Amino acid sequence: xxxxxxxxxxxxxxxxxxxxxxxxxxxxxxxxxxxxxxxxxxxxxxxxxxxxxxxxxxxxxxxxxxxxxxxxxxxxxxxxxxxxxxxxxxxxxxxxxxxxxxxxxxxxxxxxxxxxxxxxxxxxxxxxxxxxxxxxxxxxxxxxxxxxxxxxxxxxxxxxxxxxxxxxxxxxxxxxxxxxxxxx
Amino acid sequence: xxxxxxxxxxxxxxxxxxxxxxxxxxxxxxxxxxxxxxxxxxxxxxxxxxxxxxxxxxxxxxxxxxxxxxxxxxxxxxxxxxxxxxxxxxxxxxxxxxxxxxxxx
Numbered sequence: 276x277x278x279x280x281x282x283x284x285x286x287x288x289x290x291x292x293x294x295x296x297x298x299x300x301x302x303x304x305x306x307x308x309x310x311x312x313x314x315x316x317x318x319x320x321x322x323x324x325x326x327x328x329x330x331x332x333x334x335x336x337x338x339x340x341x342x343x344x345x346x347x348x349x350x351x352x353x354x355x356x357x358x359x360x361x362x363x364x365x366x367x368x369x370x371x372x373x374x375x376x377x378x379x380x381x382x383x384x385x386x387x388x389x390x391x392x393x394x395x396x397x398x399x400x401x402x403x404x405x406x407x408x409x410x411x412x413x414x415x416x417x418x419x420x421x422x423x424x425x426x427x428x429x430x431x432x433x434x435x436x437x438x439x440x441x442x443x444x445x446x447x448x449x450x451x452x453x454x455x456x457x458x459x
Numbered sequence: 460x461x462x463x464x465x466x467x468x469x470x471x472x473x474x475x476x477x478x479x480x481x482x483x484x485x486x487x488x489x490x491x492x493x494x495x496x497x498x499x500x501x502x503x504x505x506x507x508x509x510x511x512x513x514x515x516x517x518x519x520x521x522x523x524x525x526x527x528x529x530x531x532x533x534x535x536x537x538x539x540x541x542x543x544x545x546x547x548x549x550x551x552x553x554x555x556x557x558x559x560x561x562x563x564x
Contacts, residue, residue: 281464281465284464284465285463285464285465288465288469292469292473295473295477296473296476296477296480299477299480299481299500300480302480302484302496302497302500303480303481303483303484303487303488303493303496303497303500308490308492308493311493311496312492312496315496315499315500318477318500318503319499319503322477322503322506322507325470325473325507325510326506326507326510326526329470329510329511329513329514330514331510331513331514331523331526333523333527334506334510334523334526334527334530337527337530338506338530341530341531341534342499342503342530342533342534345534346499346533346534346537349537349538349541350492350495350496350499350537350541352541353492353495353541353544353545354492356545356548357492357544357545357548357554371486371487372487374486375482375483375486375487376483376487378482378483378486379479379480379482379483379486380479382475382478382479382482383475383476383478383479386471386472386475386478386479387472387475390468390471390472390475391468395467395468395515395516396516397466397467397515397516406520406523409519409520410520410523410524410527413519413520413521413524414524414527418524418528421528425528425531425532428531428532428535429531429534429535431535432534432535432536432538432539433535433538435539435542436538436539436541436542437542439539439542439543439545439546440542440545440546
């Protein structure tokens, strides 16, 4: 019975891992940035599936809500707002392409052999329990200060982003009577 | 054929592969938004690591809390980065990173 469960777990892991890796490769290899962006949807869904497999239900749902519901929408908007440049060649020159490939392969090789060699001190596989309540308790006790700082950071980021993309002076008009003309 | 049970090592290798793909995207793309997508891949790889270590070591959910903070900060980062990209686009009419080599407004 437990062998069965771990086999099913392995099958789901390989499914989500393949989904994540294949769509991530498409994200970095496709020439059309709109297709890249939609491939990133599948990568983020695959990562959410990996979180669920790891018993992190709350983080998985947060991944779906924040990444897929928020970040991806922002990225698609960014792609659309800068639309005349998504048909240009997306890749750098050949030299950069070779250097990028070499860097990625070297990075993966180092990480792979490091992971294989380290004897991880594991304290056992924890059973899957609901994590929402312990996360909530942790956020309001041990991590209260980072929690509040994160909300302040989010406000700063939103205000800063809105400030950065406000329309102040139109490109054609000079700032002749700028002081009395508030942008409407 | 028997299927080996999935351990921490498998999750870490998945995360390392995702990170390497992100490195490739960041280093080779010319489009600023495509570079941002590569950064997102690398952030997700780091989050997989946090959640996997939280699952396989120690009691408690500290790793998951860290992953949540990381997701929040990634959201803030994307909002600000896209605002910068769009305001650069308004000035120069391009988001080709090879052409953004000046600090002139």
